């Protein structure tokens with residue numbers, strides 16, 4: 268099989284028409300207002316409130332700072348039960364708040380936190396569960412809510428991948444105490460860089476607003492030692508424009524996702540996650556596949572390299588596991604995370620983005636199936 272002439276990346280950001288962005292830039296130039304809760308951001312916030320059907324949102328310059336501020340603003344401390352199968356930022360946000368991560372194993376099908384294994388990790392120091400809707404697949408919402416309620420723990424979701432995901436007709440952020448969304452360029456939805464918190468308790472809004480703006484309450488009052496995590500006008504403009512295309516982007520991704528499923532369904536050694544549960548409107552954010560070395564005849568890492576030779580830049584999200592990174596090796600595992608270890612060794616995330624040409628996707632599948 269011929270290699271691709273141009274690289275096929277795991278993802279590519281969607282860009283709205285340049286004319287529309289330039290038009291928006293004119294408004295920003297006219298306003299001479301670039302950041303600090305400007306008019307474009309204020310309008311954008313209203314659009315998002317509408318999209319998520321909640322007033323309780325707060326915007327940030329990226330998802331990592333949003334999560335750090337969420338934990339600080341909610342007063343989370345001590346130990347937090349979380350997953351090792353995620354992007355490093357999830358655990359970094361805990362560490363920056365001097366919170367000890369307690370890694371819990373995941374479920375083999377959805378790669379999300381296994382509720383059956385959460386409870387045994389709770390100690391007198393546990394204050395919260397920080398679960399991740401990995402690849403946009405919702406966690407076990409009811410089971411986690413039940414555990415959190417019984418043990419009086421905060422339930423926080425890293426929903427970085429879950430923009431556009433609905434569960435039983437409601438945006439996924441309506442579950443749990445708080446959800447963090449990342450609007451990074453590599454995400455299904457983006458504002459170049461950006462992040463959002465959606466939360467249940469309206470009283471948290473002012474704390475988050477103080478924390479992201481140096482703690483200022485007024486020109487002369489600083490009520491807490493905040494940081495600078497504000498979204499600027501150019502980010503808000505991009506976010507506002509991309510939002511208009513969300514339904515279309517999800518539709519296109521669904522089509523690509525389904526072609527992958529059809530093409531790879533019977534390939535020995537490649538397994539795909541089951542379809543999302545009934546009631547879940549999925550966003551098709553990522554295309555993870557598990558490689559069984561014996562059946563496929565090649566290890567995941569060998570496949571990853573072979574794809575690169577064909578100019579296909581798949582990624583191994585999430586490998587290594589977080590507990591394997593040098594900076595977290597000193598965090599002892601209270602229980603083994605065997606499922607997460609296996610998934611992390613077998614996972615490969617294949618290219619999927621709205622602009623990916625169907626013919627190119629078929630060629631990626633041809634490359635994969637011809638290797639068996």
Ligand code: T4K
Pocket residue numbers: 276277278279280329330331332353354356357399425427428449450451452453461462580584
């Ligand atoms: N929690 C979770 C679960 C997350 O996944 C993330 C971020 C966060 C929290 C933190 O949110 P933020 O603070 O980022 O808002 C990428 C992203 O940088 C990162 O945002 C994301 N997760 C993670 C899963 O993926 P890398 O190191 O893989 O990025 P990079 O530069 O290798 O790009 C990935 C692919 O996208 C490459 O093939 C190149 C392509 N690309 C990238 C950019 C930036 C483009 O084609 N155009 C672009 O503009 O982390």
